[in-house]
Amino acid sequence: MLTTRRTTSCLLLLFFALGASPFSGPAHKDPSAAIPHATAAIERQEDRDNRIAAAVEKLSPIIIEMRHRIHQNPELGNRELETAALVADHLRSLGIVVQTGVAHTGVVGVLVGGRPGPVVAVRADMDALPVTEDTPYPFKSTVRTTYLGQEVGVSHACGHDIHTAVQLGVASVLAEMRDEIPGTVKFIFQPAEEGAPPGEEGGASLMIAEGVLEDPRPSAIFGLHTGAMRVGIVGLAIGPAYAAVDHFYITISGKQAHGAYPHMSVDPVVMAAQAVTAIQTIRSRNLPPLEPSVITIGMIHGGERFNIIPAEVRMEGTVRTYNEFVRSSVEDRMGEILDGVTLAGGGSFELKYDRGSPATINDPELAEMMLPTLRRVLGDLNVENQEPATAGEDFAFFANEVPGFYFSLGMIKPGTTSGGHHTPTFQADDSSIPVGMRAMTALLFDYLESVAAAH
Numbered sequence: 001m002l003t004t005r006r007t008t009s010c011l012l013l014l015f016f017a018l019g020a021s022p023f024s025g026p027a028h029k030d031p032s033a034a035i036p037h038a039t040a041a042i043e044r045q046e047d048r049d050n051r052i053a054a055a056v057e058k059l060s061p062i063i064i065e066m067r068h069r070i071h072q073n074p075e076l077g078n079r080e081l082e083t084a085a086l087v088a089d090h091l092r093s094l095g096i097v098v099q100t101g102v103a104h105t106g107v108v109g110v111l112v113g114g115r116p117g118p119v120v121a122v123r124a125d126m127d128a129l130p131v132t133e134d135t136p137y138p139f140k141s142t143v144r145t146t147y148l149g150q151e152v153g154v155s156h157a158c159g160h161d162i163h164t165a166v167q168l169g170v171a172s173v174l175a176e177m178r179d180e181i182p183g184t185v186k187f188i189f190q191p192a193e194e195g196a197p198p199g200e201e202g203g204a205s206l207m208i209a210e211g212v213l214e215d216p217r218p219s220a221i222f223g224l225h226t227g228a229m230r231v232g233i234v235g236l237a238i239g240p241a242y243a244a245v246d247h248f249y250i251t252i253s254g255k256q257a258h259g260a261y262p263h264m265s266v267d268p269v270v271m272a273a274q275a276v277t278a279i280q281t282i283r284s285r286n287l288p289p290l291e292p293s294v295i296t297i298g299m300i301h302g303g304e305r306f307n308i309i310p311a312e313v314r315m316e317g318t319v320r321t322y323n324e325f326v327r328s329s330v331e332d333r334m335g336e337i338l339d340g341v342t343l344a345g346g347g348s349f350e351l352k353y354d355r356g357s358p359a360t361i362n363d364p365e366l367a368e369m370m371l372p373t374l375r376r377v378l379g380d381l382n383v384e385n386q387e388p389a390t391a392g393e394d395f396a397f398f399a400n401e402v403p404g405f406y407f408s409l410g411m412i413k414p415g416t417t418s419g420g421h422h423t424p425t426f427q428a429d430d431s432s433i434p435v436g437m438r439a440m441t442a443l444l445f446d447y448l449e450s451v452a453a454a455h
Contacts, residue, residue: 077192113181159226227408243393
């Protein structure tokens with residue numbers, strides 16, 4: 001639970017020193033004989049934390065400069081060629097085995113530790129957004145490109161440059177400590193988290209299809225995302241953390257006629273208006289009141305002239321859910337409502353319902369296991385409980401395959417402000433990078449140590 005104090009870390013180490021798991025029954029060894037071993041384990045852990053902190057302090061200026069280069073040269077999904085090259089070159093310089101071209105532009109690095117143990121993965125996303133940056137940064141993006149037929153600015157308006165930089169920093173720290181690592185760390189640098197361009201595949205699902213979680217297969221995966229909190233704070237939700245993201249397209253067809261003779265038409269505008277209202281009853285009348293969900297119709301297009309009743313109206317929207325039963329219920333009920341509305345109005349409909357990324361679930365057992373690490377490294381008061389977000393995150397595809405642990409990294413430097421994610425004024429401060437490096441390095445090390453000790 002999120003109220004557990006710092007002593008949980010020491011208790012975990014004592015359990016492992018006794019040859020037991022904190023999730024199993026009591027150990028049957030003499031506790032007094034194990035106390036010196038537990039004390040030694042705590043001292044080793046404190047020494048390692050100190051050395052990680054020192055390495056982070058030494059490496060941070062280099063990693064922050066990499067962040068500036070990535071930020072100044074943002075690339076959209078499936079087009080992260082320069083970013084991928086920077087990542088691959090840095091990993092190779094650390095002596096890490098590198099694979100490139102995964103899911104178009106993805107990069108995977110494998111660091112084999114000096115001691116036997118399990119495999120753990122950590123993922124960062126690399127793509128930017130079609131958003132024109134409006135920040136005071138001296139390293140702000142001025143990149144422009146053509147997107148969906150229009151010239152647009154490109155920027156890291158969601159913090160993926162921070163994610164990539166932190167993971168490069170974690171790789172740098174762990175490479176210096178490779179002989180101590182009890183197992184293997186797989187670094188996954190993912191393209192197209194924001195979605196692949198129209199007509200293309202990409203992102204986490206394509207990486208998995210191309211075998212990113214095999215040879216070797218990790219027993220858990222970790223990740224982080226910038227959050228609208230001050231630097232030094234991290235937050236997470238145990239269980240559902242981010243929503244499933246679905247995209248629906250509706251076409252309501254009628255019969256065109258002169259606006260002065262509505263009786264000669266089958267009016268799709270009226271049917272669309274009724275459908276918009278009725279679809280909102282799914283949330284209020286068809287789903288359990290304590291089951292969170294969102295149904296939003298974001299686009300309505302229809303008509304060519306003020307005095308013409310059109311032949312059709314098109315609508316698009318999104319559905320956000322955390323439960324597969326609720327997800328299916330919304331889709332089914334939407335079809336029933338459209339069928340009833342158009343039948344009554346004399347028209348017809350077509351519903352295309354695309355399921356995007358599933359809900360991101362923080363594995364409860366893994367989260368409870370790793371929370372003491374965050375508290376030890378960052379302090380109890382700097383680890384916050386978060387409500388599930390209705391935003392989506394395709395880390396979910398990885399967490400559906402192996403247990404996942406995903407947390408938010410505070411990005412706002414005290415005394416400064418930031419626009420929201422996906423906006424021109426979004427700012428994630430450099431000072432969040434060393435915090436993320438320390439936290440993630442400790443999480444990966446502790447996970448490998450704990451699993452290795454349990455086996």
